[in-house]
Amino acid sequence: MRHGPFIFLGILCAVLASWLGAVVAPQLQFGDQALLKLDDLGIEYPLARNGEAKQGAEIYRAEGCNYCHTQQVRSRGEGADIARGWGKRRTVSRDYLRDLPPMLGQMRFGPDLANLGERQTNATRLLMKLYNARIEMPGSTMPRFPYLFEARKLRYGQAPSTNALPLPAIFAPPAGTEIVPTTAALQLVAYLQSLKSETLFYEVFPPQPPKKTNQVAVAVGGTNAIPTTNALPATNTAPATNTPPATNAPATNASASP
Numbered sequence: 001m002r003h004g005p006f007i008f009l010g011i012l013c014a015v016l017a018s019w020l021g022a023v024v025a026p027q028l029q030f031g032d033q034a035l036l037k038l039d040d041l042g043i044e045y046p047l048a049r050n051g052e053a054k055q056g057a058e059i060y061r062a063e064g065c066n067y068c069h070t071q072q073v074r075s076r077g078e079g080a081d082i083a084r085g086w087g088k089r090r091t092v093s094r095d096y097l098r099d100l101p102p103m104l105g106q107m108r109f110g111p112d113l114a115n116l117g118e119r120q121t122n123a124t125r126l127l128m129k130l131y132n133a134r135i136e137m138p139g140s141t142m143p144r145f146p147y148l149f150e151a152r153k154l155r156y157g158q159a160p161s162t163n164a165l166p167l168p169a170i171f172a173p174p175a176g177t178e179i180v181p182t183t184a185a186l187q188l189v190a191y192l193q194s195l196k197s198e199t200l201f202y203e204v205f206p207p208q209p210p211k212k213t214n215q216v217a218v219a220v221g222g223t224n225a226i227p228t229t230n231a232l233p234a235t236n237t238a239p240a241t242n243t244p245p246a247t248n249a250p251a252t253n254a255s256a257s258p
Ligand code: HEC
Pocket: 060, 063, 064, 065, 066, 067, 068, 069, 109, 110, 111, 116, 120, 126, 129, 133, 134, 137, 140, 141, 142, 143, 145, 188, 192
């Protein structure tokens, strides 16, 4: 084994390089990111979750929702995710500061949930989705989570609880039974409704207006606007706008000082 030390050095360098690239570099880039005080909005971003929603995050993780749902608005090309209504901007690393661990997800069998709390404010609809996704969307491939609910027998003549799910007839349990959410289901829904990352701040690129198409260029070209507008600023700015500031500045200073 004459090459032993070289092989060892080679492996060490490979491990070291990937550690520098995958651990040290991101740590230097994002490691010291802190909550952002947005004084004009009177908030600290990302928004804090209440205890119920924090518990819900654990249930989200335990149920493996992130195997089918991402929490990241990507912006590729024309911003397909934004066009789908999944957010007003792409997500940035700061959006996950309160998440331990962040539930990025990688597969999109279902819609992205990064901004679910912005678009779905109806807790009952979310509970129904968890109980049986097909109530709202026939043929949905989202699994049911019936164990997050409790089937309760009603005594004869007893009115159903106020938090019983208003299930349509074909999904309803046998007569005399009601379906009520467990604490876990309510916590999960509190978490889902806390998913909001649309706040704009400086490191976020606000969504751009759609790119100009050829049509616009043709319209501009057709009116001969290009030659005239190009000529005007070129001749106007050079002599006219350059000279007044130069002469104005001393003049205003002089008149202000006495
Ligand atoms: C096997 C994949 C899969 C899993 C696991 C899964 N879902 Fe879904 N989910 C889907 C699909 C597919 C849809 C879209 C069809 C529909 O709306 O039913 C969806 C839709 C949704 C929607 C509606 C989204 C919207 O934009 O209106 C919510 C909310 C949701 N899922 C929450 C959850 C939660 C919470 C969990 C974990 C408890 C979960 N899902 C687990 C596949 C999945």
